[in-house]
Amino acid sequence: MSEEKSLNFIEEIIEEDLRNGKHGGRVLTRFPPEPNGYLHIGHAKSICLNFGIAKKYNGATNLRFDDTNPLTEDTEYVESIKEDVKWLGFDWKEELYSSDYFDQLYDFAVALIKKGLAYVDDSTAEEIAAGKGTPTEAGTANIYRSRSIEENLQLFEEMKAGKYPDGAKVLRAKIDLANPNMHLRDPLMYRIKHAHHHRTGDKWCIYPMYDFAHGQSDAIEEITHSVCTLEFIPHRPLYEWFIAQLDIFPSKQYEFARLNMSYTVMSKRKLMQLVNNQIVAGWDDPRMPTISGLRRRGFTPASIRNFCERIGVAKRDNFIDFSLLEFFIREDLNKTSWRRMAVLDPIKMVITNYPDGQEEILHGENNPEVEGHDGERAIPFSKELWIEREDFMEEPPKKFFRLGVGLMCRLKNAYIVQCDDFVKDADGNVTEIHCTYFPNSKSGEDTSGLKVKGTMHWVSVKHAKTAEVRLYDRLFKVEQPDAEDGDFKDYMNPESLVVVKNAYIEPDLTLAIEQLQEHPDRRYQFIRKGYFCLDKEATAEHLIFNRTVGLKDSWAKEANK
Numbered sequence: 001m002s003e004e005k006s007l008n009f010i011e012e013i014i015e016e017d018l019r020n021g022k023h024g025g026r027v028l029t030r031f032p033p034e035p036n037g038y039l040h041i042g043h044a045k046s047i048c049l050n051f052g053i054a055k056k057y058n059g060a061t062n063l064r065f066d067d068t069n070p071l072t073e074d075t076e077y078v079e080s081i082k083e084d085v086k087w088l089g090f091d092w093k094e095e096l097y098s099s100d101y102f103d104q105l106y107d108f109a110v111a112l113i114k115k116g117l118a119y120v121d122d123s124t125a126e127e128i129a130a131g132k133g134t135p136t137e138a139g140t141a142n143i144y145r146s147r148s149i150e151e152n153l154q155l156f157e158e159m160k161a162g163k164y165p166d167g168a169k170v171l172r173a174k175i176d177l178a179n180p181n182m183h184l185r186d187p188l189m190y191r192i193k194h195a196h197h198h199r200t201g202d203k204w205c206i207y208p209m210y211d212f213a214h215g216q217s218d219a220i221e222e223i224t225h226s227v228c229t230l231e232f233i234p235h236r237p238l239y240e241w242f243i244a245q246l247d248i249f250p251s252k253q254y255e256f257a258r259l260n261m262s263y264t265v266m267s268k269r270k271l272m273q274l275v276n277n278q279i280v281a282g283w284d285d286p287r288m289p290t291i292s293g294l295r296r297r298g299f300t301p302a303s304i305r306n307f308c309e310r311i312g313v314a315k316r317d318n319f320i321d322f323s324l325l326e327f328f329i330r331e332d333l334n335k336t337s338w339r340r341m342a343v344l345d346p347i348k349m350v351i352t353n354y355p356d357g358q359e360e361i362l363h364g365e366n367n368p369e370v371e372g373h374d375g376e377r378a379i380p381f382s383k384e385l386w387i388e389r390e391d392f393m394e395e396p397p398k399k400f401f402r403l404g405v406g407l408m409c410r411l412k413n414a415y416i417v418q419c420d421d422f423v424k425d426a427d428g429n430v431t432e433i434h435c436t437y438f439p440n441s442k443s444g445e446d447t448s449g450l451k452v453k454g455t456m457h458w459v460s461v462k463h464a465k466t467a468e469v470r471l472y473d474r475l476f477k478v479e480q481p482d483a484e485d486g487d488f489k490d491y492m493n494p495e496s497l498v499v500v501k502n503a504y505i506e507p508d509l510t511l512a513i514e515q516l517q518e519h520p521d522r523r524y525q526f527i528r529k530g531y532f533c534l535d536k537e538a539t540a541e542h543l544i545f546n547r548t549v550g551l552k553d554s555w556a557k558e559a560n561k
Contacts, residue, residue, distance in 0.1 A: 008313035010254055014057055023224045027059025030223050034066045035077035037268045038283040038290040039084045042259040048308040050227055051090040060093035062221055067099050068213050070195040084291040089301045098213045099199045101220055105208050108216055108246055113152045117245055120155040121172050132185045139177035139185050162205045166192050183238045187211055215239040218251035226251050229258040257314040263322045263474040264289045286546050287475045287496050298523055298533030298548030303329040326549045333531040337523040338366045341457040343504040346386040353436045354383040364413040377508045381414055384461040386504045391456050392433050401454030409454040416441035416450050457527040464504040467543035471498040513540045
């Protein structure tokens with residue numbers, strides 16, 4: 001009998017609320033990204049949590065764009081976020097925007113002014129910061145804090161009407177300048193920004209601050225469980241204060257630990273630097289931790305969902321090794337990817353006793369992990385083959401199970417061969433190896449009695465096609481580039497992308513483009529090389545394959561050195 005999976009602390013809260021009949025037994029969550037960049041793997045954790053718990057308890061989730069800063073937001077980011085959420089396998093109840101509520105938020109602000117709980121402040125940002133005091137010293141009131149309700153209403157109306165330039169005035173909540181929580185020391189509610197908004201155009205020149213817009217938007221939508229990351233714990237009293245003073249739907253905020261992962265950065269600002277400085281090829285560069293980058297690299301929605309479920313939901317920050325994410329994509333792709341052969345660093349093998357001009361068609365299963373092997377493909381075989389240079393050694397050590405003079409090895413889906421000699425060029429580089437094959441050793445029909453420990457992949461020279469292969473790896477060479485001294489960009493991994501311009505591939509792989517329309521999620525295991533997918537830039541004339549992940553964790557060896 002399988003052990004029942006324990007609940008995380010948010011599920012425990014929801015189940016308690018359901019038992020008590022809170023919110024009429026209704027569960028409504030929201031995912032509220034700011035459309036100022038592309039989502040990354042950290043957002044995927046939040047997406048899986050918000051949509052996942054709603055689904056578990058027969059609830060729903062709103063997708064709400066926190067679009068209160070017109071200077072940094074763009075429709076491009078809105079569309080990319082929607083695509084990412086859908087790709088991960090989730091759908092939302094309603095697509096909403098904080099800007100949908102600008103009129104209502106303005107009315108809320110006016111209501112607080114009328115209660116004597118908000119005022120217009122003409123101070124500069126520096127003066128406001130100084131007036132708030134320090135965590136150990138109370139702030140001091142300025143002359144604007146005692147403005148009358150009538151004056152504040154007039155000034156706020158004039159701010160809305162565009163009478164004042166950017167930075168001339170702000171609207172602040174009047175709470176407590178001595179509160180131990182700095183967020184409650186008369187926080188900003190509105191600032192002046194004469195900027196074109198991607199949805200409201202030039203209707204507004206004042207925009208609400210996040211802390212004012214967020215909780216009220218939750219309340220307007222009647223969100224039952226507002227889940228956010230731990231850095232918002234100090235903001236929660238302000239979230240609750242606004243809701244209480246406005247006497248609106250009592251949405252409640254809950255916090256969980258954000259995802260911190262090794263060998264990458266999660267800061268949107270730092271990711272933007274990588275894009276703007278052209279260190280990467282864009283937001284969907286396969287080395288980026290963005291969802292679009294992971295998708296282009298060949299990660300599957302299932303692997304990311306399984307990863308997010310595995311790391312769980314905690315109340316304390318933790319640090320997850322990138323290898324765990326790689327484990328889940330390997331596990332998924334091993335079960336679904338088609339096996340093919342590709343030679344990335346070629347050296348020619350000539351089978352001297354194979355008849356000149358003879359060809360034969362061998363067969364290989366598409367995926368041995370699938371019952372029935374998911375079909376099979378034809379593999380042409382001939383006298384001359386491409387093999388990997390690393391599969392031959394002039395002076396092989398004792399436990400080298402591939403080719404050297406006198407050594408035998410099996411060719412995948414084909415025959416056992418024995419190396420007899422090799423040819424070098426004028427620079428001393430091996431250019432060709434000569435082998436003999438054993439005709440009665442054919443895979444599946446072997447009667448030779450020969451025993452070999454090694455198996456090599458290969459591609460027939462006569463039938464080989466070429467492709468560009470992009471070998472992607474971790475973006476940084478240190479575990480925590482944020483924690484190191486100096487600029488985080490100083491720790492880029494110089495081998496995060498290695499491009500093989502002319503890899504030799506078996507001819508069946510040329511069908512990848514044709515099959516893309518019908519099978520957009522097709523992935524390939526290049527035997528002994530790793531898991532690969534077709535890149536979006538690939539064409540029938542120029543195939544491009546991206547390495548998603550190697551067959552094994554090569555970084556584990558480095559860590560143990």
